[in-house]
Amino acid sequence: MLSGSRSWLQCSRCLGPSLRTAARPVFARVRYQSSSTPSESYAQVSPILLRRARAVAAERDQLSAANAESYDVAVAKKIGELSPVCTALKDWEDAQNSLNELTSLLHDPSSDAELRSLAQSDIDSTVSTLPALTNRLKTALIPPHPFANMPCMIEFHPGAGGSEASLFAQSLLDMYRAFCARMGWSTTLASYTADDSVPEVAMTDALLEINAPGSYDILRSEAGVHRVQRVPSTEKKGRTHTSAVSVLVLPNLPETGGEDLDYENPESDYYIAPQDVRSETMRARGAGGQHVNKTDSAIRLTHIPTGIVISMQESRSQHKNREKAWQLLRSKLAQIRREQREAEVINLRRSVMGGVARTGREDKVRTYNYSQNRVTDHRSGKESSNLDDILGGGLELEDLMDSVREWMSENEVRGLLAEEELRAKMSDGNGPGKR
Template sequence: MFNVPWICSRCLSRSVRTAVNRPFLQLQRRTVSTTTSDSDLSPVLLRRADFLASEHSKLSAQLAESFDTKTAKRAGELASIAGVLQEWNKANESITELRSLADNPETDAELRSLAVEDLESTRVTLPNLSAQLKQSLIPRHPFAELPCLIEIRPGAGGDEAGLFAFEVLRMYMALCVRRGLRATILKKEVEDASTDNRLVEAVIEVPTSGSYDIMRTESGVHRVQRVPATETKGRTHTSAVSVMVLPSFPEQGGGMDDALNFEDPNSDYYVDAQEVRIEKMRAGGAGGQHVNKTESAIRMTHIPTGIVVNMQESRSQHSNRKHAWQLLRAKLAKMRQEAREQEQMELRRGVMGGVAKMDRGDKIRTYNYGQSRCTDHRSGVTLHNLDGILEGGEDLETVMDSVRVWLVDQEIEGMIAEEAAGAREKPAKRGRAY
């Protein structure tokens, strides 16, 4: 019988499975940091998580008595927070128990060995739980569940920008194929139909629900540094490509609990048809005699904002009109959402002392051919496998995942700063009240 006053249940269960004649290990006692540093969670986030978990518990109790759709939906939204918080609390309790067992001089050497092993594995697990808890505390993006449109345009750099824009188009198409996402090129305009590789503009439709959340990390300016094939002196040129990821809406409103209300003037998705000028014209570019004989191309101009959408990919005017409306509605909804985000960013600048996030016009990523390097300027991640990235491989997803982590950190910093600012204002308000 082991002569210890208390044994952690996890270690006891493991000791039963361990051979009795296993040699005792002489272990050096380790000093373990506090739970706060292990968890890497601020008190602000923990208070928020506790509050939401408590709300989930109350809603679950209500549902046990009588079912209500609205209550069930809210409970479902909070379920992940409550579940992760429970696991996070268990991990912290285990660390406390295991540390006590490992630091107790009366603990049997073999049990101390098991405690230290479990302590190390739990300390590895806890940061992952902390990251999951942070992620669950951030409200989902309003467009997260929607399909998406990806608009690609060359920027500064002339022909070289058009060539790289074509490679970016292929990169995203390859990524969609590898991920099993159905993707269709709605629009593709090239500078020269004979070469078909200098892009003027392209729009990819990814109709899979949730694809917006997958691809939204790609919005911004992508910079390329390489020696063009036409460069005789071996000089590196820099050019840019603009990528905009837009939410794609169904042809008719409704769905998602009627969140996509096309008839509500206060909705992001509303477009007043009287504010849209529609022009029919003959399509340009390749296409034979049909191009010059029918007015199948559609141009829509949203007069209040000046947003212009052209669509001529199909020979059917009806199809071009449908896709033009789809793109225009997506651009307007994106613009309205970004306006709210900009307002929120301005508020956060005051409490964070800096820029809270990057704008879509900022350079987000650099592709350097000479060094086979891809650097994302938001997350700071650099990978030296440019070919694999441009082929839509796993390294591209690694970069995209790093941006998602960066986005979470930005939101968390903003939440903490706003909470701190609110706490500083409350005493001042109480003082004025007296």
């Protein structure tokens, strides 16, 4: 969304000292009070972020003027990307201007008591809208995730905990399928391997496709390690066991690319060099009746540089299995490349701001405690005492997801503030290495 390169980001050793100062946000204080009852509101928008928002608005106006003379599809798309910031900025500035006018009216000696009372009422009403307007402006400044509008896939891998982990992985799969059904999203179980060592329904791995545009943006916060604490049915002494399941959320890329997804450009995140992939055919294993083990329909792709292995055998058609395997491999590599580009910025934010700027796929994100009927999200800190509703994909799960997205937005705003302040310092010649 935001123009300009971020190539100035280098390493925490060079930039850390400057960012430690830059990371401290500066809040503009605005005070409104009547002659009888003082009230105070804080417009918590850093001047640095306001300057960034106004620069975006100016860029949008310039592009709009140029596009009015000679229309260009790419420019029109860019204008659309900048518009949410402009709208949020206008609403915030309108509220500020209204408050200034009402405050002048309130303190005007020529205003009668009734007019001052009306002005105070309008001030109180406008002030009450400021937190939401402020939050909308700050959130609009966050660059959108490149996969935000895509459908997604969720991968499940039981970890520590043996059969308990396999059982809980099945519970998580059922939870997300129920959530998707409630949202009206269609799903496809693209890959599933049952855990035959467990008498109950359990799995060793699964891949769930969610065929809804924008589902990636809603579900990407679910990636990470989900931990369960409960007493297994086979536990004779009533001891609580802890198991874990790794959940990976991937963009579901179209098979043929198109628009911004350039599969043929070696500079693209979506390109895979054919010589980097070893392809093997094999006979399908597991349930499937008379067609299993009759033909070499299963496909295994190995991406040699990363060691990623994709196996697909769900279809009786080798061609369909190959297409699906390539699609999954492309999604995994695109996700990894995106994460690698973000890694330096993420580590920098962690070193500068303290805490965790975001979580990775190896981080513990949520704990499901059966004996206490409690679910705790370790990022937002939100807890729920309705385990059944969460595992049933209900509103409690949606509330947890909302809390995590809010937590992610707050961290992104803090990071954006630090970056913009450092950008301003460097443009003034006061960046790292300057004395």
